[in-house]
Amino acid sequence: MALPLTLATSLTPAELELIATEQLIDIVPLFRSDRIRLISGTYGPFRPPTKTRVPLWFATNLKLKKKCRLVAPPWLSVEFLQEKLIQETSAEGFSVLPLRFVEIGKVLLDVASDDLHNSDKIRNLLKDLREARQAKSREGLRKLDHEMLELPHLCSMEINEIRPFFVKAMDVMGKIKADTIPEHLARVSQEME
Amino acid sequence: MDWEEEERQDTLVPELIRHWTNERLAPDILDQRGELLQKVLDRIREQADLVQQLRADPDISEDEHFQIILVQTEVERIRFIVRSYIRSRIHKIEKYAHYILEDQDMQRRLSAMELNHAQSYAALIDRQLDVSVLNAMPGWIRREGPNWQGPSTISRPNKDTSIFVHALQDCAHVLLPDGRPVDIKKGSINLLRYSTIENNLRRGEVELV
Numbered sequence: 001m002a003l004p005l006t007l008a009t010s011l012t013p014a015e016l017e018l019i020a021t022e023q024l025i026d027i028v029p030l031f032r033s034d035r036i037r038l039i040s041g042t043y044g045p046f047r048p049p050t051k052t053r054v055p056l057w058f059a060t061n062l063k064l065k066k067k068c069r070l071v072a073p074p075w076l077s078v079e080f081l082q083e084k085l086i087q088e089t090s091a092e093g094f095s096v097l098p099l100r101f102v103e104i105g106k107v108l109l110d111v112a113s114d115d116l117h118n119s120d121k122i123r124n125l126l127k128d129l130r131e132a133r134q135a136k137s138r139e140g141l142r143k144l145d146h147e148m149l150e151l152p153h154l155c156s157m158e159i160n161e162i163r164p165f166f167v168k169a170m171d172v173m174g175k176i177k178a179d180t181i182p183e184h185l186a187r188v189s190q191e192m193e
Numbered sequence: 194m195d196w197e198e199e200e201r202q203d204t205l206v207p208e209l210i211r212h213w214t215n216e217r218l219a220p221d222i223l224d225q226r227g228e229l230l231q232k233v234l235d236r237i238r239e240q241a242d243l244v245q246q247l248r249a250d251p252d253i254s255e256d257e258h259f260q261i262i263l264v265q266t267e268v269e270r271i272r273f274i275v276r277s278y279i280r281s282r283i284h285k286i287e288k289y290a291h292y293i294l295e296d297q298d299m300q301r302r303l304s305a306m307e308l309n310h311a312q313s314y315a316a317l318i319d320r321q322l323d324v325s326v327l328n329a330m331p332g333w334i335r336r337e338g339p340n341w342q343g344p345s346t347i348s349r350p351n352k353d354t355s356i357f358v359h360a361l362q363d364c365a366h367v368l369l370p371d372g373r374p375v376d377i378k379k380g381s382i383n384l385l386r387y388s389t390i391e392n393n394l395r396r397g398e399v400e401l402v
Contacts, residue, residue: 015277039268040206
């Protein structure tokens with residue numbers, strides 16, 4: 001493998017972005033065209049100003065050539081993110097966010113910040129959300145078992161970040177558990193007391 | 194609110210991505226997906242033909258031109274995924290080459306070409322070790338003889354590694370290593386040992402994330 005061993009059982013952020021950009025998004029095309037047939041499906045026809053749904057990588061490609069405008073997904077708005085931030089900082093547990101919100105947020109802010117309403121505020125809100133959730137995942141380490149840990153509503157980039165440490169930690173805990181005194185010796189030591 | 198990712202009508206690419214992700218993240222080699230790969234490769238070839246056609250067309254307008262770029266971009270994406278999937282399997286095959294040759298279950302999961310590669314690779318390694326080191330050592334130390342009592346010197350996949358699991362369906366009665374059964378709800382994300390959900394993964398009830 002071309003990847004270093006530490007990444008051999010993990011994905012790089014670039015690969016996570018590759019996966020996330022397969023998701024569909026609405027665009028307003030600025031060109032006319034018939035349907036385009038691709039491996040993942042057929043998209044179009046493109047008749048401005050009708051909205052069309054295409055994969056995100058397709059949309060960013062067009063946007064960079066100034067051939068469309070992107071329509072922000074409903075969760076990428078100041079109101080929604082603010083509400084989530086309040087939930088995040090007041091309640092235990094992670095608030096419900098799209099699985100790939102980090103990757104999609106980054107791509108949209110990079111390429112289409114002019115299509116987003118109040119993009120600076122959105123950028124800051126996403127950053128705050130990330131930090132609040134990172135602090136929570138560190139707390140979650142306390143509940144680490146040697147066999148199972150529930151992480152409801154954690155998102156893919158966040159999982160990737162904690163993966164190396166949590167996996168190693170769980171392995172070590174498993175080893176420690178396995179090294180406990182075998183049963184018959186434990187009984188003997190109890191009888192001696 | 195539930196953020197289920199949108200279901201696509203044509204599931205070829207989402208399936209490819211799912212199997213690629215699973216293969217990358219799993220410590221063991223998963224069942225081979227020859228059919229899926231073949232379909233993907235067929236479609237790639239179709240798209241390459243399409244590009245040839247569009248290129249050869251003399252009334253190519255500016256419109257058509259960027260369509261070609263889009264088709265090619267997608268083909269590059271898919272090829273990257275296919276290559277990465279195969280590389281991941283090769284990496285694991287080479288790591289566990291000797292173990293594969295003795296384990297029938299693993300052999301069943303490999304394609305004919307992969308099995309072939311495992312055999313030749315194991316033979317190559319053996320020969321290399323002989324030539325570089327073992328032939329200079331006294332006879333009794335060269336190989337595990339039939340009376341070898343110590344631990345196996347062949348590395349096998351570590352099924353106790355922990356992995357992050359996303360449940361695609363409700364999974365009832367999953368047995369944890371210490372015997373406790375748990376019910377896993379659809380949509381939940383858990384950190385579990387690979388051995389715990391190995392069979393659920395094989396049946397497509399969960400995916401690695």
